[in-house]
Amino acid sequence: MAGQQPAPTISRLLNLVPDAPEQVLSLLSAHPHLASEQDGHGYSLLHAAASYSHLPLLRALVQAYHVSPDITDEDNETPLFVVESPAVAECLVTELGANVSWRNDEDQTAEEKIEAEGDWPLVAAYLRSAAGGGNADASAPAATAPSENGVDGVRVPPPLPPNVRIDMSTVEASSIDESEAPDPEFRRRIEELAARDDFQGEEGQRQLRELVTDAVTGLAADGQRRDVRRRVG
Template sequence: MASLPTPTIDLLLNLIDTRPNSILTSLAQHPQLASASDAHGYSLVHAAVSYNQLEVLRELIRKYHVNVNIVDEDGETPLFAAESAEVARCLVEELGAAAGTRNAEGKTAEEKFLEEEGEAHEVYLYLKSVRTGGQAASAAAVETEGVHPPPPLPNGVKVEVSTMAEDAAGDAPDPEIRRRIEELAARDDFQTEEGQRQLRDLVSEVVTGIGSEEADRSVRRRVE
């Protein structure tokens, strides 16, 4: 019986969506195809990521040692092809993909997802959380419940939460500060960059006591 012809990389790329097991079988017989690319530099790793074929993806990286950061003709690694946070997480946390690689246009995967898909896209949110150490993921979880997270505090300012005796709690919140916060929150541009900047300035003023002279009152800071 004549042996079957060697499959091409283009054939495997066309099969990966619907017949991933055939890809694994073909790779076992023709391992040189694991790191092959088509005429545009598109590899099986890119395709496995795009179609969320995690079993094929793990085999390519772990068994056949394909570079997880292999790039196509646009200088884009497989991370740029991710369609879900699950596969992006597998790439970065499990397989060691670099999240900060820039493509031929000088954009990271995070920046490209933000530009093309918007800030609500799950891959963008995941990559942002990687860059910010998990803060973006927590913020995204709060946003999905319809509650907006507070703005970050100024550099060097920390807030510690602890219990205090009633007589040590000090004065009630300044009505003027409360009025300014409520007024700011009611504005149409509250969620814009300018609105959030003004809220951060107000928080900074309250926490650091910058506006104490303007308010003609002393701000007492609790010293541990």
Template sequence: MSSSQPNPFLLAADNSPQLLPLLRENTSLASAQDEHGYSLMHAAASYNHLDLLRALVNELHVNVDLKDEDGETALFVAETMDCAKVLVEELHADISIRGDEGKTAREKIEEEGEFPEVAVYLRIKELEGSNPQVNGVNGTPELNGIHPPPPLPDGISVNLGTMDPEEDAGEVVDPEFRRRIEELAQREDFQGEEGQRQLRELITEAIRGEMGQQRDVRRRTD
């Protein structure tokens, strides 16, 4: 990179309109990484520049799972559920990748505790992928012999028929969410259709940000 050429990482942080023309002129820059493996994918995810993420992967053919020196992909630095959804559902990021610490993106975000809605979303995608004990009878799916409740709104599909609230939800949400999910788990009908319906509603609330709305979400300033 010549000294007269703009720094693409700074342009990415600012979501500068200069960046994409620069990358189109020199496509090798799109996959460039600094001495720590930090890439434009990581920058775009960290700063929630979703259109830039789409352009990098779809137009400039950057690997959505490009790793930094810690073996972590852009998904590890996603700070909003919208960013995680773009990475996973549109760009097909691999949620099972583990960094050098042995943690997935969900596990690391969950451990740091700053963006619980992202961790909840990724946990749900893990559950969807595992698709536990789903059987079909005449095309109708069942969970442990129980017909599942109607699908979640906005195109979200989750299989939670055998979900253990403490193991599967994890330490990813605010205390009010945890209190409510533990309270629900104590009900005798928790594994029944009504209990599972209420569990879905509870997780949907967390995803939409209807709980803990007063939580102060830190925005990246560096």
């Protein structure tokens, strides 16, 4: 028929995810089979939605189109491996049932890989608490000792103490979409605070609460996104 639009492909939908997730949802309503499609590298719409922090698309893919939250790419990595925001990690784990213990082809969990790369310490801290503490609530991660393993000499910070609560539901999606790697000053401050003798004391926890609140609500610093994100198009 003249003027009829060609059927969309998974490549087209993946290209639309970063800037037009609403259009992806519109196209999926007419072409639902594409929800679980993957490109030549196993990259899926769920990976893309997790990486770009598009929560409505993420929820729709799992809840409406029944895509597995543990769908894997060619490296045997689920969407948790490409998350850049604690709020998205929390959504995948607590709402959508993603497996925090899943291991990729390098025998790493998402938390281990993200921690080793060092770009998203808050995501690593949340995943660590969800995996080890039996409590996947990002507002109250379990306290553990700081890791001595780091990247470029920077120790990965510990999760928050039990009485430090950050309400992830108050983070606007628009601010999450712009999340970038924490700047060196933020990493220096959280490393310095974690090393203090009074870290578990009232003053140390107060300063940690302020620092993490600032980071969660304003992590959109200049920088490059993680290399793990696929280039599409």
